[in-house]
Amino acid sequence: MTTEEYTFAKFSQNAFYYELNGRFVDMVGVKSGQRILDLACGTGQVTQLMLERLRGARNTVIIGIDHSSAALQQARTALRGKRDAALLFVQTQAEHFSESIKDKVDTVVYCNAIHYIPDKDALMEKIASVVRPGGTFAFNTSFYDGPQEPETALFQRKWMMKAIRILKQDYGLSLSKAEKVESRRHLTAEQYVELLERHGFRVVKKEVDKVDVPLEGWLDISKFKDFIEGAMPGVPLEKASAALVKAARQTYDELKITYVKRNWLDVVAVRV
Ligand SMILES: C[S@@+](CC[C@H](N)C(=O)[O-])C[C@H]1O[C@@H](n2cnc3c(N)ncnc32)[C@H](O)[C@@H]1O
DSSP states (O other), rough: OOOOGGOOOHHTTOHHHHHHHHHHHHTOOOOTTTTTEETTOOTTTTHHHHHTTTTTTTTEEEEESSSSSHHHHHHHHTTOOSSSSEEEEESGGGGGGEEEEESOEEEEEESOOOOGGGGGHHHHHHHHHHHHEEEEEHHHHHSOOOOOHHHHHHHHHHHHHHHHHHHHHHHOOOTTTTHHHHHSSOOHHHHHHHHHHHTTTEEEEEEEEEEEEEEEHHHHHHTTTHHHHHHTTOOOOOOOOHHHHHHHHHHHHTTOOOOEEEEEEEEEEEEE
16 A cells, blocks of 8 residues: 555545544534535545535535645545535645635534644634634544543553554564654543633533444554554554554454444534
8 A cells, every 4th residue: 555545535434433423513513605614624524424414505615624635636536526515625734724715714624633733722723713703613533531431441552552562573663652643642621622712712512422433443544644653653654554453353352342432522612
């Protein structure tokens, strides 16, 4: 596989993931006629979920932003021919979106990617300046510092320990401790609320969505570049991915489980 192929596409096809993002989009309640920014849109699943809820609303505009050209190409292909809204995709860092988006928007959704941003205050300042008063900012993430079921933590610990061992045994490699990846520094739900409030938003919905993740989910996330780099810093993608895949299988076998529970934080806020 080339680096470009380690996109999010495979993972996003998991039914549990499609369903949790669908519940999130329903929570947000996008409406026809809106100008919507889909930050870190990836391969376009959330864009598509919003389009399904806006069926027939031709006066809607959705702008998808992502830094991965491969992901955006997959989004364009997946959504080709959709006529329900004007769709525009822009390749840029989420941190720099305001250089491309000058007009106000009604809604910003930021799905499964806010945890990657090192300076969340700087980004929120930009989001606050683009959302019209009364408009919405909403995000979801499973990478937050919040309670997880005990068996989830056990799986996570065993999976990572095995992956590190496999990396050493099969490839003679170890992790680079110097490279700390942002997605490993998690905020609590309360810290996210404070972050949003600091930037002029009032949180109107905050829920934890409890999801059962089957083995395929962990195998597929092990083929996503951003996840691999977070879990196995400094290791070549292909070897890190292979170690994660092998370790996930071994951990499911050892624990004799068919799924692992995982909590997703869903937050919807209104611009005051
Ligand atoms: C886990 S995927 C989520 C995709 C989609 N929003 C969803 O919920 O299914 C994360 C996406 O964020 C993108 N991404 C990560 N950091 C980014 C950044 N700083 N700027 C723009 N895109 C970023 C990745 O390329 C990837 O497509």
